[in-house]
Amino acid sequence: MDARPEEALQKRMDHFKSALLRAGVKLTRQRLEVFREVAGGYDHPDAETIYRSVRERVPSVSLDTVYRTLWLLLDLGLIATLGHPRERVRFDGNAEPHHHFVCTRCGRADDFHSEELSRLVIPDAARGLGRVEKTQVEVRGICARCLREEGGAAAGTGRPGRPTGRERSR
Amino acid sequence: MDARPEEALQKRMDHFKSALLRAGVKLTRQRLEVFREVAGGYDHPDAETIYRSVRERVPSVSLDTVYRTLWLLLDLGLIATLGHPRERVRFDGNAEPHHHFVCTRCGRADDFHSEELSRLVIPDAARGLGRVEKTQVEVRGICARCLREEGGAAAGTGRPGRPTGRERSR
DNA sequence: GTCCTAAGTAGGAATCATTCCTATTTTCCC
DNA sequence: GGGAAAATAGGAATGATTCCTACTTAGGAC
Numbered sequence: 001m002d003a004r005p006e007e008a009l010q011k012r013m014d015h016f017k018s019a020l021l022r023a024g025v026k027l028t029r030q031r032l033e034v035f036r037e038v039a040g041g042y043d044h045p046d047a048e049t050i051y052r053s054v055r056e057r058v059p060s061v062s063l064d065t066v067y068r069t070l071w072l073l074l075d076l077g078l079i080a081t082l083g084h085p086r087e088r089v090r091f092d093g094n095a096e097p098h099h100h101f102v103c104t105r106c107g108r109a110d111d112f113h114s115e116e117l118s119r120l121v122i123p124d125a126a127r128g129l130g131r132v133e134k135t136q137v138e139v140r141g142i143c144a145r146c147l148r149e150e151g152g153a154a155a156g157t158g159r160p161g162r163p164t165g166r167e168r169s170r
Numbered sequence: 171m172d173a174r175p176e177e178a179l180q181k182r183m184d185h186f187k188s189a190l191l192r193a194g195v196k197l198t199r200q201r202l203e204v205f206r207e208v209a210g211g212y213d214h215p216d217a218e219t220i221y222r223s224v225r226e227r228v229p230s231v232s233l234d235t236v237y238r239t240l241w242l243l244l245d246l247g248l249i250a251t252l253g254h255p256r257e258r259v260r261f262d263g264n265a266e267p268h269h270h271f272v273c274t275r276c277g278r279a280d281d282f283h284s285e286e287l288s289r290l291v292i293p294d295a296a297r298g299l300g301r302v303e304k305t306q307v308e309v310r311g312i313c314a315r316c317l318r319e320e321g322g323a324a325a326g327t328g329r330p331g332r333p334t335g336r337e338r339s340r
Numbered sequence: 341g342t343c344c345t346a347a348g349t350a351g352g353a354a355t356c357a358t359t360c361c362t363a364t365t366t367t368c369c370c
Numbered sequence: 371g372g373g374a375a376a377a378t379a380g381g382a383a384t385g386a387t388t389c390c391t392a393c394t395t396a397g398g399a400c
Contacts, residue, residue, distance in 0.1 A: 008263050010304065010366095010389075014172040014202040014266060018217070021193065022202065025347090026346095026348070026395085026396055026397075027396080027397095028325060028348065028349085028395080028396075029242050030348085030349075031348095036259050036264075038262075038266070039263035040263070041263070042281055044260040044261060044279050044385090045260065045261060046258045046259065046260045046261070046341060047258065047386080047387080048386085050257070052260070060350070061270035061349085061350085062349070062350045062352095063350095063351090063387085064347080064349080064350075064351075064352095064385095064387085064388075064389085065350075066362060067284070067386095067387065068348085068388090071263055074261075079261050079262060079263050080176075080261070080262045080263075080264075081259055081260065081261055081262065082254065082255045082259075082262055082270070082279050083253035083254045083257065083259070083260070084252070084262070087253065088216045088217065088218070088254075088356090088357060088358085089216060089217065089253070089357085089358090090207075090214040090215065090250055090251065090252040090253070091208050091211035091215060091217075091220070091240055091244075091249050091250070091252070092214050092249060092250045092251060092252055093205075093208035093210070093211070093249050093250075094212060094250075095182065095209070099301075100298050101297065101299040101300060103300060103358085104303065105289060108297050109214050109252055111212060111291070112295040112296045112299065113295060114293040114296070116291070116293065117293065118309070119291070120287070121286070122309060123281060123282070123284040123286065123359090125284055126269065126271050126282045126284070126309045128314075128318060129271040129282065129309075129311075129313060129314060130271060130272075130273060130278050130311045130312050130313035130314045130316070131182075131311045131312045131317060132309055132310075132311040133203070133310055133311040133312070134289065134307050134309075134310045134311070135307060135308070135310070136289070136307070137306070137307050138254060138264045138266055138305070138306050138307075138308055139262055139296045139299075139302055139304075139305050140302075140303055140304045140305070141299075141300045141301045141302040141303040141304070142300050142301045142303070142322070143299060143300040144298075144300045146300070147300060147301060162287060162348060180373080191356080195376090196366080196367050196368075196375090196377070198366075198367075198376095198377065198378080199366095200377085200378075201377095208397060216357090217357080217358080218357085230379070230380095231378085231379085232358075232378070232380060233357095233358085233379095233380095234358085234378080234379075234381095235377080236380060237357095237358065237359075237378070238359090238378090244353095258385090258386060258387085259386085259387090267368085297378085306384045329388085
């Protein structure tokens with residue numbers, strides 16, 4: 001499965017446990033196994049794959065629990081997603097080279113331009129993986145609009161919420 | 171709608187028409203309007219939003235046509251998607267800073283590391299859009315595995331197919 | 341160690357974006 | 371203008387993800 005060295009994983013499991021504790025979230029067998037599955041390798045499994053693996057150790061686990069746990073781990077910053085979670089596809093008609101600032105709170109994506117970034121040297125490590133066609137930088141963070149709302153109202157928890165994809169404005 | 175200057179759009183419409191012609195694909199009112207909608211602005215609309223806008227000019231258009239057209243335009247390289255089209259969410263448990271090589275054919279995403287890329291200077295243009303939390307480089311292209319298959323069998327059309335998300339191996 | 345209660349879970353039903361199916365229209369080459 | 375191939379509309383189907391509700395468990399208080 002592209003396994004991560006034992007000791008590195010052990011360290012991450014410890015970090016995982018203390019993060020749950022700090023967040024006041026219960027440590028359950030299910031959460032442990034889901035995290036181990038994602039953190040234990042270098043691949044990028046989908047929820048179904050994780051579900052199947054976890055079920056080998058906890059046969060009664062449900063797919064819903066796997067999803068709930070994954071979003072929890074994401075909120076806690078313990079794992080990340082590839083691409084934008086829980087979003088319908090969006091299209092980009094900008095033909096000029098550009099990059100994206102993606103808001104992890106509301107999902108908004110703004111274009112920005114940068115001479116330097118567009119001239120990036122692609123390292124051999126990437127070049128060896130296939131035929132490169134395009135390179136884009138994705139900057140993630142909280143967009144100005146969300147910062148403003150957060151500042152105005154109660155200043156939030158400091159931990160970003162997961163965009164639901166349903167709060168799309170127009 | 172974040173409108174693009176008229177003359178720039180006109181140039182893109184011409185390019186659109188000749189691209190369809192070159193690909194031996196028929197020019198229909200629906201395709202014209204869908205393309206205009208995506209290429210005409212700087213935002214990143216989803217299919218539903220495009221559907222609603224196009225329906226104002228072509229009331230009988232169907233959502234399916236909008237989707238079919240968008241994937242066609244994507245295949246022709248006339249537009250792009252934000253994130254990875256037609257994929258279930260995938261999770262990334264890699265805690266170290268890393269970047270991704272994403273195969274536009276099969277959807278596979280491989281990690282790679284790069285000291286230089288991890289030290290990227292984020293331009294002011296991006297910094298001004300919000301509070302930056304993380305920066306990742308996404309290299310897109312055809313992965314080694316797909317290149318091999320393509321080379322073995324008939325060498326393909328040269329135009330990348332859209333991953334369906336259903337051909338996931340395991 | 342036992343008890344209590346909030347938090348977590350299972351499982352099935354519900355949602356919703358996207359795709360498929362099929363009969364009907366259009367485009368474009370002659 | 372006429373016909374074959376390609377596109378479209380519309381509704382039904384699919385499949386990932388989420389919601390609902392009754393049942394279980396973790397973990398702090400005793």
